[in-house]
Amino acid sequence: MVVKVHGSVRAACPQRVLACLLEKDVEFEIFHVDLDAGEHKRPEFLLRQPFGQIPAVEDGDLKLFESRAIIRYYAAKYVDRGPNLLGNSLEERAVVDQWLEVEAHNFNDLVKTLVFQIVILPRMGEHGDLALAQKCEQQLEKVFDIYEQHLSKSSYLAGDSFTLADLSHLPAIRYLVNDAGMGHLVSERKHVNAWWEDISNRSAWKKLMELSKY
Amino acid sequence: MKNKKVYGSLNSAATLKVLACLFEHDLDFDFVPIDLEAGEHKKKPFLSMNPFGQVPVFEDGDVKQFESRAIIRSMGHQYGKKGEELIYWDSREQAVVANWIDVEDHHFEPPALKLISELVIKPKKGLTPDEETVAEAEAKLAKVLDVYEARLSKFKYLASDKYTIADMLHLPNIQALIGTQAKKLFDSRPRLSEWCTAILARPAWIKVVEMQQKAQA
Numbered sequence: 001m002v003v004k005v006h007g008s009v010r011a012a013c014p015q016r017v018l019a020c021l022l023e024k025d026v027e028f029e030i031f032h033v034d035l036d037a038g039e040h041k042r043p044e045f046l047l048r049q050p051f052g053q054i055p056a057v058e059d060g061d062l063k064l065f066e067s068r069a070i071i072r073y074y075a076a077k078y079v080d081r082g083p084n085l086l087g088n089s090l091e092e093r094a095v096v097d098q099w100l101e102v103e104a105h106n107f108n109d110l111v112k113t114l115v116f117q118i119v120i121l122p123r124m125g126e127h128g129d130l131a132l133a134q135k136c137e138q139q140l141e142k143v144f145d146i147y148e149q150h151l152s153k154s155s156y157l158a159g160d161s162f163t164l165a166d167l168s169h170l171p172a173i174r175y176l177v178n179d180a181g182m183g184h185l186v187s188e189r190k191h192v193n194a195w196w197e198d199i200s201n202r203s204a205w206k207k208l209m210e211l212s213k214y
Numbered sequence: 215m216k217n218k219k220v221y222g223s224l225n226s227a228a229t230l231k232v233l234a235c236l237f238e239h240d241l242d243f244d245f246v247p248i249d250l251e252a253g254e255h256k257k258k259p260f261l262s263m264n265p266f267g268q269v270p271v272f273e274d275g276d277v278k279q280f281e282s283r284a285i286i287r288s289m290g291h292q293y294g295k296k297g298e299e300l301i302y303w304d305s306r307e308q309a310v311v312a313n314w315i316d317v318e319d320h321h322f323e324p325p326a327l328k329l330i331s332e333l334v335i336k337p338k339k340g341l342t343p344d345e346e347t348v349a350e351a352e353a354k355l356a357k358v359l360d361v362y363e364a365r366l367s368k369f370k371y372l373a374s375d376k377y378t379i380a381d382m383l384h385l386p387n388i389q390a391l392i393g394t395q396a397k398k399l400f401d402s403r404p405r406l407s408e409w410c411t412a413i414l415a416r417p418a419w420i421k422v423v424e425m426q427q428k429a430q431a
Contacts, residue, residue, distance in 0.1 A: 050361040051321055064309055066316035073309035094279055094288040101281035104319065106266050146265045 007054035012171035022204035099165035222270030237418035314380035
């Protein structure tokens with residue numbers, strides 16, 4: 001059964017889902033949602049995702065939203081296919097869960113705010129709040145310092161293998177490095193840099209980059 | 215066998231969620247209070263347990279875990295009582311629970327915490343709530359609660375017809391909000407109101423409330 005992914009292939013949250021599906025070799029079809037036209041706020045879309053956000057996924061009669069819930073599902077459903085993105089034991093899974101939550105709470109909002117101010121608003125012809133962007137950058141420096149310390153002791157966030165915890169960071173870091181001119185946050189940190197080089201060179205991620213046609 | 219430990223604060227919603235989960239699973243534990251006012255969570259030795267300087271931290275044997283929703287997910291899978299699990303073993307059904315856990319995280323909690331900050335925390339410090347901030351947060355929360363009302367018209371609980379982690383995560387913030395003017399947002403939505411009454415009546419949650427009351431006594 002082909003998984004229907006409703007969203008935009010260049011948006012961060014759908015990319016989180018698509019990266020996971022590609023890692024697990026799950027067939028999918030993208031149904032583009034035109035954010036500029038406000039498609040995500042229309043009644044038909046709100047039936048799929050009542051908060052008017054992308055992505056929303058349809059897999060037979062299973063309908064899901066919230067990208068991190070979706071990737072947890074596919075990582076569990078196809079645990080025996082491709083790389084194990086969840087860890088091999090309950091204890092390992094607990095660490096994966098922990099760093100997935102770290103990404104959601106300590107990392108994602110800072111990147112989202114910063115990118116909105118210095119990339120998205122200017123694209124819309126408006127002025128971003130540079131002071132706010134700078135504040136986010138400073139806070140991200142501290143977060144990346146913690147990641148640097150952590151990755152000096154383990155190759156990936158949850159241990160010795162690539163898991164959902166690492167995957168979840170891919171779209172946001174791409175925005176930072178490629179669109180927001182914030183590559184220094186990564187390149188100035190030896191272990192973060194090595195980790196980013198590794199995870200962004202995975203074939204699933206490279207396939208997604210091709211699909212996104214940047 | 216070392217006792218399980220929770221390092222946290224009874225003023226922290228995240229800590230209270232973990233405590234509720236421990237009581238739901240009938241697990242014995244020691245509670246180690248961390249003084250947030252004194253900034254204990256931003257200093258060593260706490261930082262060596264959670265480098266992000268946030269409560270709670272859960273210690274189970276040799277393992278220390280932070281991030282309340284990660285702790286709670288793990289607890290659900292590790293200690294789920296057969297027939298009374300707060301999770302599902304089937305990945306499809308668990309996916310829906312995970313979906314609504316993230317709804318609580320991304321949609322419910324932010325405006326809820328904003329309101330609690332204005333309507334509960336500020337008054338305790340002798341400060342006046344900012345009317346504009348309150349109105350904005352109430353409007354945001356109202357939209358979320360409309361989604362909840364529609365969802366709960368189809369299911370007894372948020373994820374399905376049984377109580378799961380997705381419901382439990384709402385407890386501390388709902389408990390705080392119904393003691394404020396924001397109570398009207400819940401009272402005016404009948405299914406939501408029924409659901410709140412049901413989850414606040416869980417014996418495990420009542421034990422958490424008793425812990426808080428004892429500490430304030």
